[in-house]
Amino acid sequence: MMIRIIPALLLATVLADRAPRAVEDKYLETIKVSENVYVFKPKIDWAHGNGVAILAPEGVFFIDTYLQFNYAEEAIRRLKKITKLPVKYVFNTHSHNDHTSGNGVFRRIYPESRLIVNEASVVGLEGRVKAKVEGEKAFIDGELAQADTEVKLGKTIRGGTVLTGTMKEYWELSLREAREYRQQYRPEKYVSPDIVFGDTLVMRWGNLTLKMIHMRDDGHSRADMIVWIPEQRLLVAGDLVVAPTPYYSLPGITKAVRALIAMNPAIIIPGHGPVEYDLSYMQLLERAFSTYQRAAEAAVAARIPERRAMDSIAFRDIDRAFTGGDGLASDAFRSIVAPRQLTFGCAVRGRGRRGRFISGRSGEGRRDHAGGNQNGRRGGE
Ligand SMILES: [Zn+2]
Numbered sequence: 001m002m003i004r005i006i007p008a009l010l011l012a013t014v015l016a017d018r019a020p021r022a023v024e025d026k027y028l029e030t031i032k033v034s035e036n037v038y039v040f041k042p043k044i045d046w047a048h049g050n051g052v053a054i055l056a057p058e059g060v061f062f063i064d065t066y067l068q069f070n071y072a073e074e075a076i077r078r079l080k081k082i083t084k085l086p087v088k089y090v091f092n093t094h095s096h097n098d099h100t101s102g103n104g105v106f107r108r109i110y111p112e113s114r115l116i117v118n119e120a121s122v123v124g125l126e127g128r129v130k131a132k133v134e135g136e137k138a139f140i141d142g143e144l145a146q147a148d149t150e151v152k153l154g155k156t157i158r159g160g161t162v163l164t165g166t167m168k169e170y171w172e173l174s175l176r177e178a179r180e181y182r183q184q185y186r187p188e189k190y191v192s193p194d195i196v197f198g199d200t201l202v203m204r205w206g207n208l209t210l211k212m213i214h215m216r217d218d219g220h221s222r223a224d225m226i227v228w229i230p231e232q233r234l235l236v237a238g239d240l241v242v243a244p245t246p247y248y249s250l251p252g253i254t255k256a257v258r259a260l261i262a263m264n265p266a267i268i269i270p271g272h273g274p275v276e277y278d279l280s281y282m283q284l285l286e287r288a289f290s291t292y293q294r295a296a297e298a299a300v301a302a303r304i305p306e307r308r309a310m311d312s313i314a315f316r317d318i319d320r321a322f323t324g325g326d327g328l329a330s331d332a333f334r335s336i337v338a339p340r341q342l343t344f345g346c347a348v349r350g351r352g353r354r355g356r357f358i359s360g361r362s363g364e365g366r367r368d369h370a371g372g373n374q375n376g377r378r379g380g381e
Contacts, residue, residue: 060087064091065105092125104190208232
């Protein structure tokens with residue numbers, strides 16, 4: 001008997017080795033936000049945007065598809081645990097890579113699904129996003145090499161910030177994730193938009209109304225879309241709202257955030273970061289941006305030289321309200337946030353300090369798609 005059992009076990013072992021290893025679902029968490037709305041939220045906020053599923057009897061409407069293919073795959077595995085219904089529509093809040101790279105993963109798994117975007121997103125998708133999707137392997141290799149070098153050096157390549165505490169943990173996690181992504185990588189196709197609209201698209205979805213609205217203030221990009229569900233006063237804000245620290249912002253951000261506050265949403269799903277159930281974070285954003293803007297206008301009016309003005313504008317209480325004094329959040333805040341970018345916008349393009357928040361290679365970053373360099377690259381969008 002033993003003799004027969006042993007080869008069977010050996011065979012089982014060999015087969016197990018050949019079978020693709022099950023991928024662990026560990027990058028996202030599933031959050032039920034309302035009766036029919038789920039968020040698949042990345043555990044790392046800065047690099048990775050949120051994905052949102054809106055369920056109806058006819059299928060799933062999915063908003064934003066992540067920076068990496070493997071994140072999109074995990075979101076779909078999680079969605080399949082909630083519903084057997086297929087994804088019918090994919091919608092992008094804007095064209096940046098961290099919200100659109102996985103469009104092809106959704107199309108591969110749900111071939112009947114259709115991609116809806118605003119007309120202002122098309123140029124970015126057909127140019128930058130297509131190039132990133134088709135060059136994903138080189139992108140991963142670049143990210144991996146940079147993370148590997150920085151972790152070994154114990155500091156960032158640009159800027160030379162020493163990696164300690166939460167920053168060190170984050171860098172090590174980024175390196176592990178980049179290694180895993182490289183192992184899991186398989187090519188995906190770029191998907192062109194199927195349905196393109198102008199100002200607003202209103203759609204009935206089950207018992208909900210989905211209002212896709214182009215916010216024309218240019219607060220984060222030239223194509224900032226929100227989705228408003230009036231029945232639940234639920235706002236999918238795209239990157240006009242990003243937590244725990246805001247992203248690169250254009251001067252229109254103050255006006256855009258005010259408009260969102262005026263809608264008085266009960267539930268806010270930000271482009272990145274935790275779901276919010278009151279207005280307090282958006283009010284903090286409004287206070288921060290308007291303070292920066294006033295300081296910037298005063299500096300310009302007084303003809304203070306640009307560089308000196310940038311160095312002198314500091315609002316420590318606001319900084320701390322975002323970062324809570326945490327090392328990683330503070331680094332993100334210093335790297336990304338206005339006043340410097342917001343204040344002088346295009347004038348300081350290319351001068352932003354760069355770290356792991358910003359990836360120069362892809363046009364958009366891992367933790368940040370947001371610095372001055374990015375702005376330059378993104379011109380015209
Ligand atoms: Zn984003």
